[in-house]
Amino acid sequence: xxxxxxxxxxxxxxxxxxxxxxxxxxxxxxxxxxxxxxxxxxxxxxxxxxxxxxxxxxxxxxxxxxxxxxxxxxxxxxxxxxxxxxxxxxxxxxxxxxxxxxxxxxxxxxxxxxxxxxxxxxxxxxxxxxxxxxxxxxxxxxxxxxxxxxxxxxxxxxxxxxxxxxxxxxxxxxxxxxxxxxxxxxxxxxxxxxxxxxxxxxxxxxxxxxxxxxxxxxxxxxxxxxxxxxxxxxxxxxxxxxxxxxxxxxxxxxxxxxxxxxxxxxxxxxxxxxxxxxxxxxxxxxxxxxxxxxxxxxxxxxxxxxxxxxxxxxxxxxx
Amino acid sequence: xxxxxxxxxxxxxxxxxxxxxxxxxxxxxxxxxxxxxxxxxxxxxxxxxxxxxxxxxxxxxxxxxxxxxxxxxxxxxxxxxxxxxxxxxxxxxxxxxxxxxxxxxxxxxxxxxxxxxxxxxxxxxxxxxxxxxxxxxxxxxxxxxxxxxxxxxxxxxxxxxxxxxxxxxxxxxxxxxxxxxxxxxxxxxxxxxxxxxxxxxxxxxxxxxxxxxxxxxxxxxxxxxxxxxxxxxxxxxxxxxxxxxxxxxxxxxxxxxxxxxxxxxxxxxxxxxxxxxxxxxxxxxxxxxxxxxxxxxxxxxxxxxxxxxxxxxxxxxxx
Numbered sequence: 189x190x191x192x193x194x195x196x197x198x199x200x201x202x203x204x205x206x207x208x209x210x211x212x213x214x215x216x217x218x219x220x221x222x223x224x225x226x227x228x229x230x231x232x233x234x235x236x237x238x239x240x241x242x243x244x245x246x247x248x249x250x251x252x253x254x255x256x257x258x259x260x261x262x263x264x265x266x267x268x269x270x271x272x273x274x275x276x277x278x279x280x281x282x283x284x285x286x287x288x289x290x291x292x293x294x295x296x297x298x299x300x301x302x303x304x305x306x307x308x309x310x311x312x313x314x315x316x317x318x319x320x321x322x323x324x325x326x327x328x329x330x331x332x333x334x335x336x337x338x339x340x341x342x343x344x345x346x347x348x349x350x351x352x353x354x355x356x357x358x359x360x361x362x363x364x365x366x367x368x369x370x371x372x373x374x375x376x377x378x379x380x381x382x383x384x385x386x387x388x389x390x391x392x393x394x395x396x397x398x399x400x401x402x403x404x405x406x407x408x409x410x411x412x413x414x415x416x417x418x419x420x421x422x423x424x425x426x427x428x429x430x431x432x433x434x435x436x437x438x439x440x441x442x443x444x445x446x447x448x449x450x451x452x453x454x455x456x457x458x459x460x461x462x463x464x465x466x467x468x469x470x471x472x473x474x475x476x477x478x479x480x481x482x483x484x485x486x487x488x489x490x491x492x493x494x495x496x497x498x499x500x501x502x503x504x505x506x507x
Numbered sequence: 508x509x510x511x512x513x514x515x516x517x518x519x520x521x522x523x524x525x526x527x528x529x530x531x532x533x534x535x536x537x538x539x540x541x542x543x544x545x546x547x548x549x550x551x552x553x554x555x556x557x558x559x560x561x562x563x564x565x566x567x568x569x570x571x572x573x574x575x576x577x578x579x580x581x582x583x584x585x586x587x588x589x590x591x592x593x594x595x596x597x598x599x600x601x602x603x604x605x606x607x608x609x610x611x612x613x614x615x616x617x618x619x620x621x622x623x624x625x626x627x628x629x630x631x632x633x634x635x636x637x638x639x640x641x642x643x644x645x646x647x648x649x650x651x652x653x654x655x656x657x658x659x660x661x662x663x664x665x666x667x668x669x670x671x672x673x674x675x676x677x678x679x680x681x682x683x684x685x686x687x688x689x690x691x692x693x694x695x696x697x698x699x700x701x702x703x704x705x706x707x708x709x710x711x712x713x714x715x716x717x718x719x720x721x722x723x724x725x726x727x728x729x730x731x732x733x734x735x736x737x738x739x740x741x742x743x744x745x746x747x748x749x750x751x752x753x754x755x756x757x758x759x760x761x762x763x764x765x766x767x768x769x770x771x772x773x774x775x776x777x778x779x780x781x782x783x784x785x786x787x788x789x790x791x792x793x794x795x796x797x798x799x800x801x802x803x804x805x806x807x808x809x810x811x812x813x814x815x816x817x818x819x820x821x822x823x824x825x826x
Contacts, residue, residue: 217808218814221810222810222811225808225809225810226805226808239558239559239560240558241558261513292588355560376691422625443519446803447803450799450802450803450809451799453809454795454798454799454802454809454813455786455795457780457809457813458785458786458789458795458813458816458817459786461782461813461817462782462785462817462820463781463782464779465817465821466777466781466821467774467777469776470763470777476773476774476777479773480769480770480773483769483773484765484766484769486545488770489540489541489544489545490544490769490773490776491537491540491541491544491776492541493773494773494776494777494780495537498777498780498781498784500822501781501821501822502781502784502785502820502821502822503819503820503821503822
């Protein structure tokens with residue numbers, strides 16, 4: 189039986205192996221993903237993002253408990269793109285999640301590896317496909333940080349939670365543009381801390397001002413949460429379900445959301461693959477090293493070196 | 508007179524226009540950059556990165572004052588990659604920097620635009636080349652956030668400052684892998700806050716443990732700073748100068764640092780250009796939309812769609 193069939197049939201080892209192969213960018217993983225694709229599209233994907241230290245892992249841990257009590261199966265992907273060199277650290281907080289590891293309804297994996305030239309966003313999307321084909325009801329994708337990587341990753345989610353803590357000061361503005369637009373639900377965690385009113389007010393003001401940007405007519409709610417004491421976690425799940433219902437309510441909204449998700453996914457995949465293919469060839473053939481040496485010796489400038497490499501590799505007029 | 512010559516001769520308008528063209532990805536900008544390249548390589552580039560809210564802009568503002576007092580000319584690039592949609596917000600903190608705007612020895616620009624498929628890292632590198640060719644002694648590159656984008660951007664710096672604040676808790680570990688390795692100087696800003704001892708101890712421990720990873724034999728110092736009161740800023744500049752002296756002291760270290768910088772720059776440029784070229788063609792020819800529709804209609808899976816697109820565009824066996 190092929191690996192895809194084994195995964196659909198519930199073989200956890202096969203799923204774990206495929207996710208590892210995806211993370212390692214093993215080319216054969218692509219064939220398995222093609223076979224799995226018809227079985228995807230049923231899971232509800234929730235992205236959880238925010239700066240380090242805001243308590244995302246604790247929140248995810250509590251969400252798992254609530255979802256399990258409601259009889260839902262859960263897949264978790266913990267994405268740690270902060271480590272381009274060491275292949276990612278196991279985060280202390282995630283150890284806590286291990287208490288779910290004996291529960292057959294919960295499947296937790298980390299994505300950490302990134303190739304020399306990116307690929308984490310794409311690997312994460314493929315891993316979501318695997319958990320989806322396994323039949324998980326909910327897939328929680330937790331990222332570290334608030335950069336472009338994280339924004340790209342959460343764009344494959346159906347609902348995106350942005351987690352903040354009180355006291356971020358003026359720089360909450362820095363989060364504004366990129367994050368407001370991908371956030372469907374805002375969580376102010378550690379809500380017993382000083383400055384919570386200001387953080388909520390700042391958020392509310394920005395949401396009100398940006399009415400035109402509401403994704404598909406949804407106004408993002410702001411929730412006060414203390415994940416460590418399980419306060420506000422139930423409400424978080426309620427808001428996710430409301431958001432899901434909002435998307436499903438209109439066929440126009442539903443198809444627009446699906447269009448965006450599939451388009452972003454395809455674009456990312458092409459981008460990722462093309463960079464991977466070109467660099468594999470450039471490194472193997474030694475051409476990258478040769479060009480680099482010419483630039484180091486100041487025999488050519490890097491812009492010209494780049495032009496030469498590109499024109500050799502891209503087929504022109506392929507339209 | 509060509510734009511490159513005008514920039515080298517000190518024409519601020521020409522420089523501002525070229526940086527805007529780079530940010531807008533105007534293809535002609537590349538020709539100007541080729542002409543400028545021989546005039547680059549003299550500036551000292553300092554990257555300043557850290558999570559939102561840690562006070563990077565205030566620190567940069569104070570650093571400008573100190574560097575100007577020492578008779579150095581300064582270029583500043585404020586990079587805000589958090590906004591893929593709106594083209595970036597003007598951050599409140601940066602308004603403060605405007606007090607330097609009447610000083611001819613200071614040139615401040617923001618980089619904000621990112622094309623549909625990335626490009627900010629490359630635009631920033633090119634903008635650094637412009638400031639360098641203008642003859643700035645120091646170029647300060649301030650980023651927002653601590654994601655992969657920021658790590659890529661600060662890798663074009665000669666010295667990288669990582670700015671933290673006390674009280675980040677357990678999640679300082681989350682910063683560990685990716686950030687420790689790019690940090691040359693660690694700044695604990697807002698050092699009057701509770702938890703400063705723990706933050707410093709955690710940092711110190713991680714630096715000690717990671718001895719093998721010290722970049723080019725340099726052990727990153729940890730500085731206590733209160734940028735808003737100008738405390739510790741002079742010391743920050745002293746450490747940057749010590750780091751510069753460390754790199755220059757050994758020809759092996761110097762050439763290794765240069766090799767890494769040029770290699771990363773060339774790799775990023777190729778990556779960026781190839782994605783840009785392929786997508787321009789895919790969008791213009793309508794092929795992207797056609798493939799997307801097939802995937803939306805479930806006639807093919809995205810993995811197969813991607814294979815087809817790539818094999819049509821990449822020249823095989825070009826080695």
